[in-house]
Amino acid sequence: MFPTKKVQTLIGSKIRVEMKGSERHLLEGTLNSVDDYLNLHLLETVEIVDGERARSLGSVILRGNNIILISPVE
Amino acid sequence: MFPTKKVQTLIGSKIRVEMKGSERHLLEGTLNSVDDYLNLHLLETVEIVDGERARSLGSVILRGNNIILISPVE
Amino acid sequence: MFPTKKVQTLIGSKIRVEMKGSERHLLEGTLNSVDDYLNLHLLETVEIVDGERARSLGSVILRGNNIILISPVE
Amino acid sequence: MFPTKKVQTLIGSKIRVEMKGSERHLLEGTLNSVDDYLNLHLLETVEIVDGERARSLGSVILRGNNIILISPVE
């Protein structure tokens, strides 16, 4: 299964996303939709700082090319 | 609804955008238009520094590939 | 009007461009041409450092994908 | 053999991947799938910090454009 298809199987479940940026940038949320560029729409998103849930962001759109890594949250 | 479609539903309303750059770069403005690359045209844009509205930028165009995250402002 | 069309309306007028790079990188110049990737050709370009016109660069071409933000100079 | 084809020959075996990010970011895992953009799906992924296996990440998707380097683990 191709990497983008694998991400599609995660729709409706909770994922962790590491984004590019000047500092380590981790987000956790429920995957609502994804397209071929790995642009993501997450719901109930929270920022993770030092392993702790730091700030609630709600509904967010993430630009695919700035995603480093996506992993399912067990 | 695909991520880019979700952004289209935000036209006319206020959004917050986190951009790439050497420091954390947050902007808030009214979304005037968006294309398939997530290039954005914002009106009445202000820079947010340390959670405060810092500088008024007015009308700005943001390059889609340098956007980290878009979220609606409630 | 799409974001790239908005930039085309700025041809012939003065714009400010924030570029990616290791430090905050601001340029001001007269927009001579722009293409669909937001590659820009500026004339009479100057670098802005700490809000001051620092260095004259003349005619420059800027690569679209490394542009963070474009705004008209009033 | 083209570079992307070479990566396809590594499916099922262990690879090391260096990613972009604010610090040196190394991952090791079993390559499950790869597409034309070099998006990767890895299994049993671990983060490597200072040459040591630091953190277990399990199943991860890596965005191709943020990959610096891929090498087979002997």
Add this chain to the structure above:
Amino acid sequence: MFPTKKVQTLIGSKIRVEMKGSERHLLEGTLNSVDDYLNLHLLETVEIVDGERARSLGSVILRGNNIILISPVE
């Protein structure tokens, strides 16, 4: 004239190129060829550090998407 066409008019003459990277990265060389992505082939290339010609690199290929700025050297 579109930005990429403008660069084509510089073939055979000396240009200055600012590249992305962890530090400010300036190169000067004679433009031998350019394609639609602004990939460049330069000859007699030298690195510029603190405004001085620092290191001779000879023939180099520069990846277009990592170019910040191109300007003719008068």
Add this chain to the structure above:
Amino acid sequence: MFPTKKVQTLIGSKIRVEMKGSERHLLEGTLNSVDDYLNLHLLETVEIVDGERARSLGSVILRGNNIILISPVE
């Protein structure tokens, strides 16, 4: 000759590649293959740190968009 064609003429010979990343990142190896995106497959690759051959990496694939500069090693 277009920049990507120029790189193709270097197949079978030794090249030096500067990559993006958080620190200056230099690699030297024998070019085995290259595609239109400048993705590279190198053999007998070594990392260069402070002008010295630091670490042997063997066979590596480099993602084209993260390449800053390619030059032949004389």
